[in-house]
Amino acid sequence: MKKLGFGLMRLPCISGDGKNIDLERVKEMVDLFLSKGFTYFDTAYVYHGGFSEVAFRECVVKRHPRDSFTVTTKLPLFSNPDRAGMEKMFNESMERLGVDYIDYYWLHALNRNSYEFAKTSGAFDYLRELKAAGKIRHMGFSFHDNAETLDKILTEQPDMEFVQLQLNYLDWEDQGVQSRLCYEVATKHEKPVIVMEPIKGGSLANPPKKAEEVLKNADKNASCASWAIRFAATLPNVMVVLSGMSNLEQVKDNVSYMDDFKPLTESESKMLTDIAAEFKVAIPCTACRYCTDGCPMNINIPEVFAIYNTVKRDIHKKGEAREKYAELIKTNGAATDCIGCEQCVNACPQHLEIPKLLAECAGDLA
Ligand code: SF4
Ligand code: SF4
Secondary structure, eight states, rough: OOOOOOOOOSBBBBOOTSSBHHHHHHHHHHHHHHHTOOOEEEEOOGGGGGGHHHHHHHIIITTTGGGGOEEEEEETTOOOOOOOHHHHHHHHHHHTTOSSEEEEEEEEEEEEHHHHHHHHHHHHHHHHHHHHSSSEEEEEEESSSSSSHHHHHHHHHHTTTEEEEEOTTTTOTTTTTTTHOOOOOOOOTTEEEEEETTTTTTTTOOOOOOHHHHHHHHOOSHHHHHHHHHHHHTTTEEEEEEEESSSSHHHHHHHHTTTTTOOOOOHHHHHHHHHGOOOOOOSSSOOOOOOTTTTOBBBBBHHHHHHHHHHHGGGGGHHHHHHHHHHHHHHHHGGOOOOOOHHHHHHHHTTTOHHHHHHHHHHHHH
């Protein structure tokens, strides 16, 4: 299998409405991707409020032969579902996707807390039953916690076949994310890795000036994003690297270097982990949007953080950022509207203290 996967979590939308996906643009994107022999698609029950799975059905399933693609989707445990709740979500995913089997089915975003719930609620057994019944081909989980927790899960659940990990050159040695240590644990347990967030929510596509210069000196034709994706794809136990593509240009760029993929040399990989020090990301939000759907104040949390991060990286952009923020809050809640309900905190795989961070943003951007 080619090592690039199409992440369906940041699809182009009409009028900024995350549930109103621009299907005509997505069709162009997936057609190009498939025409180059790439096959792997990744979605989830919760992406785009459920409409990512629907978009996949409309753009891929209805228009391409079933054996020309594979699809992954994920069972969320965020709302602590019982067995009936899990069955309901699985059946909804099948219906939205319009398929009669799912190639890869993951428990979504396990960490030490949700793992305990997954065990007691029978979620792992439910995956086993689905596999035995032929409704899913492979089972595994996506993961957001430290290497020790991953080791515990893989030791206790040895029949899980794959792990989806947050892995990129910025988080490679990060003490919180522990990309390298988690990768090593998965490899020790002989579980192939699917990589998510290889570009860290887009931040490695727009690196600080100094880091960009290093990358351009190494290869003036290569995009900054390409270095990040190739870093992850170079690792031998990585099966596929997901890129959450949002427009046709990104698909063109990604397929151009992943079509005939050349792994990085050791010194190129080292160059990337060395420049990680240049990145000062004030708020390490990956723009996954898990927090936004349930916010009662309709705050576009990842966009507020992205604007704030721009200011923190380059103080000269403060005026521009304030204008952008003023525009954003015409149609969304302001950072100061946060009522501290913490719905978002529980949903955030990066464990960000969102209400506190929003208060910081409000101070700088208002
Ligand atoms: S804590 Fe604030 S930002 Fe988070 S969901 Fe509640 S109102 Fe929205
Ligand atoms: S704040 Fe957390 S949940 Fe929300 S988009 Fe950022 S990383 Fe995702």
